[in-house]
Amino acid sequence: MRDLFKRLASWLLVAASLSPLAGFAIEHPGLLLTRDGVESIRANLGKAPLFDDSLRSAREDVDQEIALGIDVPVPQDFSGGYTHERHKRNFFVAQKAALLYQILDEPRYGNYVRDMLLEYAALYPTLPLHPKERSYARGRLFWQCLNDANWLLYMAQAYDAVYEFLSVEDRELLERDLFRPFADFISLDNPQFYNRVHNHSAWGSAAVGMIGVVMGDEVLIDRALYGFEASVDVNARDNDGGLISTDGQGRGFLANLDAPFSPDGYYTEGPYYQRYAMYPFLAFSIAMENAYPDKLVLQQKDTVLVKATYALLNLADSQGEFFPINDAQKGMSIINSSLVTAVDAAYLYGEQDPALLSVASEQGQVALDQSGMAVALAIEEGHAKPFLKRSVILRDGPRGEQGGIAVLRDPDAGLETVFKFSAHGLSHGHFDKLAIAVHDAGREVLQDYGLVRFVNIEQKGGGNYLPENKSWAKQTVAANTLVVDGQTQFGGEYDASSRNHSDLLFSDIGDDSFQIVSAREENAYAGSVMQRTVAMLRSPQENPVVLDVLRVTSDSPRTYDLPFHYLGQVIHTNFSFTQDNELRVLGDGHGYEHLWREAVGEDIGTSATFTWLDVGRFNTITTATQNDDRLFLARLGANDPDFNLRRDPTLIVHRESDGPTVFASTIQSHGGYDPVSESAVDVPGDVDRVEVLLSTQAYEAVGIHWHGGERSLLIVAHREVSAGQNHKLGIGGREYHWTGPFHWVPLL
Template sequence: MRIIKFIPIKSAFLVILFITISCGEKTEVVNESQSDSQHPSLILTKKGVEEIRAQLGTVPLFDSSLAETKKIVDAEIELGIDVPVPKDYSGGYTHQVHKKNFLILQKAGVLYQILDDEKYAKYVKDMLMQYEEMYKTLPLHPKTRSYARGKLFWQCLNDANWLVYVSQAYDCVYNYLSEEERNKLETNLFRPFADHISIDSPQFYQRVHNHSTWGNAAVGMIGLVMGDEELIDRALYGIKDLKLDTKEKDDDGGFLNKDGKAGFLANIEEPFSPDGYYNEGPYYQRYAMYPFLIFAEALHNVKPALKIFEYKEGVLLKSINALLNLSDADGEFFPLNDGQKGMSYYTSALVTAVDISYHFGTQDPGLLTIAAEQNKVLLDDSGLAVAIGVKNGKAKPFEKKSINLSDGPEGKQGGVAILRNEDIELVFKYAAQGSSHGHYDKLSYSLYEKGDEVIQDYGLARFVNIEQKGGGNYLKENKTWAKQTIAHNTVTQNETSHFNGKYDIGSQHHSILNYFSFENENVQVASAKESNAYPGTAMLRTMAIIKDEDFEKPYLLDIMKVTSNKVNKYDFPYYFLGQVLQTNFEYKTPKTLNTLGSENGYQHLYLEGTAKAASENSKLSWLNEGKFYTLTSLTNNNDELLFTRIGANDPEFNLRREAAFMLRRKDTKNTLFVSTIEAHGSYSPVTESAVNSKSSIKELKLVLDTADYTAIEITNINGNTKLFITANINASKEAKHILTINNKNYTWVGSYYYE
């Protein structure tokens, strides 16, 4: 719902609104727009520049950031200006040059304001004039693969990147340029540029997606600099009276919103949950945070009446805390949905996020510690505030605790639970589809120890900005492998992906939280249900991180309950990383490798080993990154145990050759998968010593499984037994339970019992 409206303004003249206050004859004058003399006003402000200049040489983190920026820009000025005719995909020469140019332009503009050195303004002007000369004759980019082609770049998305950064440069040199020069740039470059990525490309602009957020910010920021209220309105609310085809274009989400929601405010309202979780996942939240926050900062400075940082109960600032919590011990974001591994809060977008969050939010001292680790700040008011806070010793550790982040605009479309205990982190995904970047992985999980993957999520199939690999874009294996259910640590039924791998079906559904409990630091639990992934089948997964004095480290207990109206074949994989050490079952390895199946991701799995479960507990131990791990699974004599490896039907070696252990259960209607994963011991290649290399679990036993409850006994090697009971239906924190197991009564209040 739109709660803010602007008065349409067609010129850049100062608009004064006179608001008469009822008490007495006093009149308050509110300046609702910016005059030419008030530049810079987007990210840097006149007052902020004065404060920065006054502090130079006294704030180490800011000074070092400024010195590094100056070094980079001075080197580029020495090399001269290069504005090549566009022709390449991502990673190609022209793509990289134009990308570098917009980054350098923004930096040069900032240096002009802070250092008051005309050489930077002249550099910005000269390059902008070269772009003006070229742009007015540019056709669409010659590469035709994108659903929305740009002119400087192969896709409108990158054109929008360019304008977001260049708007800041233009703001910084606005008063340096003559009126004639400004008119030339605005008439031949900036307005046509804004029109192309919006009016000419509605399939890119007119929707809710991270691509559109960049487009909205680009149009809005150049509109703020030029004082063009029509562009600002277009940025905030989308293109008015648009009547075009709404047919889906491609997997990147290149389609118009059928419900008509578009614009910057819609892109805040729809993808973010009240907790700040972004439905596309942390990798794309990281990417979108820059336009979200940099445009928000500009709106805050130029349009303070909008109160953008209070919009939707301040969700933009909340989202930064959520995003930081979606990172592992090393600061790398969990690769939920399409996500490249290794992306972390050291990226420049998170420097922006941390600084703006600190300056415009609650001034959380934990953010200062992250800023210090990033070792750079924005060269603006927010960066100065952070640098001063670090200098004054206000930094405190940023604490990552167990957290449950809801999904959906109202927080009612599932979510992501993160359980943390000592060095163990469990990421449990029970979210909605995640827009076009979502995967078919309901109730999947990944497991970490000290930032190292123990049980991995594959992430995306893409070599970002590496031209040799598909022009740096998504590879076909992203659809045929990475998105498919079998690529994830969850149940695949009848070798078919959830929702049959169909976006239009998956986007209609989400999982439902059964309960989340983290109050007891020794037993933290997340439980969720999925009833739509397979018609007629319901899945309930309960995952607990348990710290027990009989174990060296906290361990994972995993209970997946499956009920169906027909007999099925179930595959349950564990994508472990490391070297197999030992099993308690005998397996056979084939002389010739064959694929596990022919479609839905199975065509990419080699079958490397097979076995039949020989006992009620099947064990697999492995070594990774100098640490030992053991998987213990409840099995029966009909279960097949499979070793698989990614890489089949991949002649260009686009996929990583990584292993999985898979439990296959055939001709089964209702079933239960129960397992534990222990982290234990260590190995030093220097001393060549192995410490605590064996499992501490003697037996895993199912003692009760009904519609209401599931109870598991865990017995350690010393003979001590603990019982975990989870409530499958009535799982509220206030619920009272009375249960008899083997003639013994158990009474408790809450979602689970453990003793």
């Protein structure tokens, strides 16, 4: 039966390649859902439960809206407000209703879409710019062009699917009063929005391209693919502080496809925005594949969109939630509808990977087009295989030359470590080079704060980014990475950070019992070079442990802060601390102004242990310390007049150093607490102490002393990191010989 689906898939592809050539009107429907696709779907209804369920669910949704009646209100609100949410819901529902019209051949769905579009055609010519003035590119239906582009991309599909249902007069009216002026407005009238390399422009160009395909308008398709000539103020910025100017990266859909995606499919803004951008990228690429296959849009950059789908799936934790890299709202996950389209498309237009079928099953729905039917049929036939998430290193940059992101995963436990050594990530990037985050079975052990925004909650600043996103979330101290002299990396300057990236030094993720990644950052702080090495290893008790070794060399005495953003209740420390009687902020600016200093640990000794309990699991940081180190227990929430920040805690290792210094720490999640049986299991964890045995310009050596008395050793090379390089090094009277950039001795 597998072959049958391959045949189905290739037949669909062949059918698509028979579509008319550019310059001619396409068959309708002809975007994501094609006329041939409709036939194959109708032939298979009742045979693929996941498709049937998705169809039923869409039908219930649309029928409910039809019963409520159409409302096309005069625009007024920010996101979260009524008019915003109504227009947003309209384009989702119209697209669904139009697909239902095609699949079910029931005229009432066609009528609903026609009536709604005609109402828009009556309203649109009367609209000035949206009354909310916050955006650098105000829309007409919405407060920002971005949402207008969302509307057009969905409505293009709705129009395509009811095209044949409409009278010629209605079509002429819609194209004249609505679609053409709409497409021109978000492009020609808003070059600062349209001509960038940014997810905004991906949406804009895809939307213009989609409606261009429907209308058979080569001018619009050309404008979609390549942008248009327009002068842009090179210093202009968007609302997030991102530069408008694309700085020679080109413009239009193809440039947007090229620049932000790395050859590995990593999208430089991070998975939260990648998820958002995947839909327009895929929608227009597939539409072009179906309508103008000779343009080879889907095949661009070695079919990077299929790779990008895998990259996204790999950038989700064990529960399917995306790691909140850069600006990212937590909780966004692979069940998002944009991922449904991506997974189904990657299946049909990719290699029909059976592992994608298990992801689709987890999503619980499929797209209402031929890709969704192909996936649902294959699942029903039992072809699904597990999607196994392993450790992965994804390069960043258009050519993979701008560092990257590593995810180390313990295959048996749910422990995952994200290590970021990427480019800045455009306007949604954070100043957190060499940051780590640790997750355990979907729980955050060391968190990345994410963004400071309540997306679509109008009561919180119109649902938009809040001031603390810039003053806290983007700052270096908000991340689990080193802060030098209390300053944010690159002085918090977007331009400087955007010109630089960290570099991968070496990695070895092939052995489940010991995985290692090492990266270097030379530009974040003038005069300082940082190398961070992150390993996931096994204790003698076979429990996974993260070893984190950060070495910094500076050209003058510096003050260093290494925050560990834990979550939960303090259970045990091996040092004493003094609570402050009045709480003051930890510092001025660079995010420190948001941290209340709750307590200070002093006289730390040579290894500090910090154990906390969170959601039934114990976690311990054990870090090699120097006697003058101070440990700050701090909590977020200062200078937060509108209570926009969570009151999350952090532990900061504070060190003043004249010379090179090493922060070596283990992080472990262990044991657990059950409030029903009231039993506590393995509160201490496996690590007794961590010790820096040696630190030179060429090597560092870190020892782990386990509670059972065993010792392990990691040696990392700084200078000679090639795989074939032989090394020898004496430590404590013993000589070690090895080949390659690191040497791990599990039991000394």
